[in-house]
Amino acid sequence: MTNHPGAAxxxxxxxxxxxxxxxxxxxxxxxxxxxxxRDWLIVAGDIGEIAADVEWALGVLAERFATVxxxxxxxxxxxxxxxxxxxxxxxxxxxxxxxxxxxGVHTPEDPYPLWHGEGGPVRIAPLFVGYDYTxxxxxxxxxxxxxxxxxESGVVCSDEYLLHPDPYPSREAWCRARVAATERRxxxxxxxxxxxxxxxxxxxxxxxxxxxxxxxxxxxGTTATADWHTRFRTAxxxxxxLHIPRSxxxxxxxxxxxxxxxxxxxxxxxxxxxxxxxxxxxxxxAR
Numbered sequence: 001m002t003n004h005p006g007a008a009x010x011x012x013x014x015x016x017x018x019x020x021x022x023x024x025x026x027x028x029x030x031x032x033x034x035x036x037x038r039d040w041l042i043v044a045g046d047i048g049e050i051a052a053d054v055e056w057a058l059g060v061l062a063e064r065f066a067t068v069x070x071x072x073x074x075x076x077x078x079x080x081x082x083x084x085x086x087x088x089x090x091x092x093x094x095x096x097x098x099x100x101x102x103x104g105v106h107t108p109e110d111p112y113p114l115w116h117g118e119g120g121p122v123r124i125a126p127l128f129v130g131y132d133y134t135x136x137x138x139x140x141x142x143x144x145x146x147x148x149x150x151x152e153s154g155v156v157c158s159d160e161y162l163l164h165p166d167p168y169p170s171r172e173a174w175c176r177a178r179v180a181a182t183e184r185r186x187x188x189x190x191x192x193x194x195x196x197x198x199x200x201x202x203x204x205x206x207x208x209x210x211x212x213x214x215x216x217x218x219x220x221g222t223t224a225t226a227d228w229h230t231r232f233r234t235a236x237x238x239x240x241x242l243h244i245p246r247s248x249x250x251x252x253x254x255x256x257x258x259x260x261x262x263x264x265x266x267x268x269x270x271x272x273x274x275x276x277x278x279x280x281x282x283x284x285x286a287r
Contacts, residue, residue, distance in 0.1 A: 009117035010038025010066065012124075012281040016073065016200065016240025017046040017259035020053050024263040028276045029057050034065050040115060041065040042124065042280065044240045044258060045073025045200030049162075051085040051092075055099045062103045067113060069106040071126035072096060073200040073241065074219070078162035089166030089174070093128070108182070112189065115196070119281035122235050123189060127199040129182055129225060130175035135205050135217040143172075143218070150215040157219040179224045186232045194235040196280060202239045203228050204250055207257065211242065229253040236280055245269075245278070256280060 013034070020026040034041070041061055047054045054076055062068045076096055079088045087095050100107045108128040115122045133143040140146040150156045159171070168174040189195070197203065201221035208217040220241060229237050229251065236254045243261035247254065258278040260266060 010040060011035055011279055012040045012042070012115055012117060012119070012122075012196070013065075013277040014042035014044060014198070014238045014256065014258040014280050015260060015276050015278065016044035016238075016257075017243055017261050018043075018048070018057060018276070019046060019075070019260070019262055020048045020057055021050070022263050025260065026057075028260060029060060032061060032064070032276050038066050038117065040067040040069070040117075040124075041277075042126070042196075042198050042238055042258075043068060043070045044198050044238050045071050046075045046240060046259075047073070049075050049078050049080040050083045051076075051095065051099065052083075054096060055103070058100060058105050059103050062105055067106065068104075069113065069124050069126050069198065070100055071108060071198045071200055072128050074157075074159050074163055078158070079164055080162060088164040089168065091166070112195075114193070115281065117281060119235070119283060121193055122281065123193050123195045125186065125189075125195050125197050125232075127182055127197060129178045129199060129201070129222060130171060131201055131219055132172035132175040132222045132224070133218045134223040135208055135220050137214040137217055146215070146218045150218070153213065153215050155213040155215045157216065159219055175222055176224075179222060183228075186228070189232070191233055194233050196236050196238060197228060197232065197234050198238045199225075200239065201241050202255065202257070203237055204255075206250060207239075207242060207244070207248065207255065210244060229255075236283075238280060247284075254283070 047057045097107045108126045112123045112125045165171045165174040203225040208220050240259040243259045
């Protein structure tokens with residue numbers, strides 16, 4: 001239990017895109033366990049579409065890890081016809097925040113917790129900023145053109161039918177409001193303490209360049225966050241959504257996509273892929 005890096009002070013792990021509507025993925029959650037009693041876990045969205053499933057998964061993880069930090073994905077915000085919780089938009093998000101608080105899970109609406117383990121102190125900042133169709137696919141200049149291209153190719157995110165922005169008039173209006181509020185909050189934090197920025201979507205456009213279907217990029221973030229990793233003294237950015245788990249660096253800052261993804265995806269990655277935990281701190285290779 002103590003022979004891995006960071007064990008004495010705990011390890012900061014992360015995961016996302018658990019999609020527990022699939023039984024194989026629910027089994028992954030059942031198998032997620034800390035390496036030691038001080039380990040923390042970041043969950044960067046897309047646990048599932050049903051509110052009760054989100055509550056079950058976070059409850060299981062909160063019982064095992066010393067601290068759990070959650071940022072919402074698009075799937076949690078869906079108003080799915082099979083979910084008895086028919087809340088939409090902001091009301092649904094606030095319902096999920098109440099669930100988290102009841103479980104002792106940190107959300108974007110709570111004070112950012114401070115990690116004191118190896119690699120710290122670092123402030124863990126779960127974000128919820130959404131997307132605004134500014135990650136336009138090549139050859140398009142407007143949201144209308146991008147959506148038309150997506151419909152022509154048959155690559156249309158289900159958000160268009162299930163993610164409602166109520167009471168905002170559009171998803172991009174909701175995104176703009178969240179960006180403004182989050183930016184003010186990050187700017188007010190102590191700049192002497194590094195941050196780990198956690199968002200379901202990548203904060204920069206570049207990770208979407210490898211998408212097999214470039215039309216999907218428009219549902220993957222906002223250009224309004226493009227400089228946050230350099231402005232807010234960032235030790236690492238944690239994200240999911242793309243289902244392309246990897247570690248990259250932009251402007252010298254480490255970006256970790258921690259997605260598990262759908263069973264058909266993680267099966268292609270080999271027998272060790274469903275482990276479900278990515279170490280954020282101490283950084284891999286650090287002494």
